[in-house]
Amino acid sequence: MISVAVIGGGASGMAFAVALKQKRPDIEVTVFEKNPKVLKKILVTGNGRCNILNFDAVAENYFEACEFVRPAVEKYAPKKTEAIFRDMGLLLMSEQEGRAYPISQTAASVVCVLSSAAERAGVKVFTDTPVKSIKKSQGRFVINNDKSFDFAVIACGGAAAPKQGTDGSSFELFKALGIRVTELSPALTGICVKDMPFSLKGLRQYCKCTVFSNEKEYVETGEVQFNDYGLSGIPIMQLSRFIGKGKATATLDCLPSLTKNEITAFLQSHKFREPSGDVLCGILPRALANFVLRECNVKKDEPFASLSSDKALQIASAIKSLKFSVTGVRGFDFAQVTHGGAALSEFDNNTLEAKKVKHLYAVGEALNVDGPCGGYNLGWAWSSAFLAAESVLKEL
Ligand SMILES: Cc1cc2nc3c(=O)[nH]c(=O)nc-3n(C[C@H](O)[C@H](O)[C@H](O)COP(=O)(O)OP(=O)(O)OC[C@H]3O[C@@H](n4cnc5c(N)ncnc54)[C@H](O)[C@@H]3O)c2cc1C
Structure with a gap:
């Protein structure tokens, strides 16, 4: 009987195994999972709701990997993946920006289905069974x-979220088969900044965020969270993959809907109110207002009317561009995905078979593919799994 080994019982491994075995019940498909249960990570995705895919996903969303992912993402596009899950018994619903979730609003439904x-x-599923070695001998x-x-x-995933079973050690399996693995770094994670003011800890503010790193500028807008180590929130996580090893800065526009001149005019027209902290608290949370004033060397109880008109402009400028010096990104423990993985040049993107090792395939995050927040990473796990299953079927 023809036999297929699947290393990793996460999203891509289980989707691959189901897709293949449903079409060819006569072959043996065995999943090896090191955790006591399969699909452990799914339960923590989307804050427990599992942002299972993104209906707007296209190849271009996958950064440098966009050409590589194109055959999988176009053949197993979000609507097709949705239909496959519907056949299995899972209904999805969509939220803003194309984000899809199980209609039950719980990740447990994905695991169950x-x-x-x-x-x-x-x-066949073997849990508590880490694959520690793989070698090819006599074609097997x-x-x-x-x-x-x-x-x-x-289908061993990457190096992000080691508590879920993915600590990066399984990349050795690729190396054992002569397949190159690129440098790995955490992506979709928080950004650490120098001298993060304690007074801002716990604050959330809708901001336009600009990261300047490696001579390039990257921009995202959304709710930023201020923590003791630095910044987090979806826009910051999206930007984290662009932080390189060199010097980087993060600049926050804390009122993106107003221009600097509009803020200045507002402040001047309300300068009869005092103290200064109160003038700002109508447009910013108190902690942020006080921080901005400190940055501009203004005491929060100083009467605003006594400040020069230049000061109003300086305060408006600070609100529009709060600058933080970036010291790095949070580690793999806090990252959602891995930037890096098995080198794409080693695989045929129409089949996901290794070019040098016949009948070896790789799927999901194990490959050097990562997408933004919003269901794109699980989307890749499903699309790549279904394409690989189709490729194996053609070989049988
Ligand atoms: C907190 C968090 C939230 C996330 N939320 C979302 C979200 O809402 N939407 C989204 O699109 N993406 C999300 N992601 C990312 C997404 O979960 C992953 O990209 C996706 O699970 C990758 O699927 P995979 O099958 O490639 O790997 P994984 O799901 O990581 O599965 C790999 C499996 O292989 C097993 N394994 C590893 N090595 C071995 C070995 N040697 N032997 C046996 N088993 C092994 C692991 O234990 C694991 O079960 C989130 C990630 C995290 C950490």
């Missing part, structure tokens, strides 16, 4: 120096 589809199809893949298989699919 995928696990039971695997069981119904007859996928020998796993843990024990069982051998005709095909192998590496």
Whole structure:
């Protein structure tokens, strides 16, 4: 009987196994998962709701990997993936910006539907079974120096969120088969800044954020959270993948809907109110207002009317561009995805088969593919899994 080994029982591994075994019940599909249960990470995605895909996803969303992902993302586009999940018994709903969630609003539904589809199809699942070694011998893949298989699919995820079973150590499996792995760095994570003011801790503010790193500027807008180590929130997470090893700055426009002149005019027209802290508290949260005043060397109880007109302009400028010196990004423990992975040049993007190792495939985050927040990373896990399953089917 033809046998297929799937290394990793996460999103992409389970989706691959189900897709293949449903079409070919006569072959043996075995999933090896190091955790006590499959799909552990899914439960923490989307704050427990699982932002399962993005209806607007296109290849261009995947940064440098856009050409590589095109065949998978176009063939298994979001609507097709939605239909596959509907067939399995999972209904989705969409929220703003194309974000899709299970209609039940709980990630547990995704785990339940995928696990039971695997069981119904007859996928063999070995939990608590880390794959520590893989080698090719006489045309077959020998796993843990024990069982051998005709095909192998590496679906081991990346190095982000090690508590979920993905600590990056499984990239050694690629290396053991002669496949190059690129440098890894955390993405979709917080940004650490120098001398983060304690008074801002816990604050949330809708901002336009600009990161300047490696001579390039990157911009995102949304709610920023101020923490003891620095900044987080969706726009900051999106920007984190662009922070390089050199010097970087993060600049926040704390009132993106107003121009500097509009803010200045507003402040001047309200200067009869005092103290200065009170003039600002109509447009900014108190902690941020006080911080801006401190940055401009104005005491919060100083009468605003006594300040020069230049000061109003200086305060407006500070509100429009609060600058932080970036010291790095938070580590893999706090990251949602990995930037880096098995080198894309080693794989045929029409099949996801390794160019040098026949019948070896890679799917999901194990490959050097990452997308923004909003369902794009799970979207890639599903699309790549379905394309790889289709490719294996053609080889049988
Ligand atoms: C907190 C958090 C929230 C997220 N929220 C979202 C979201 O809402 N939407 C979204 O699109 N993306 C989200 N992501 C990212 C998304 O979860 C991943 O990109 C996606 O799960 C990758 O799927 P995968 O199958 O490639 O890897 P994973 O889901 O990481 O699965 C890999 C599996 O392989 C197992 N494994 C690893 N090595 C071995 C080995 N040697 N032997 C056996 N088993 C092994 C691991 O235990 C794991 O179960 C989030 C990530 C985190 C951490």
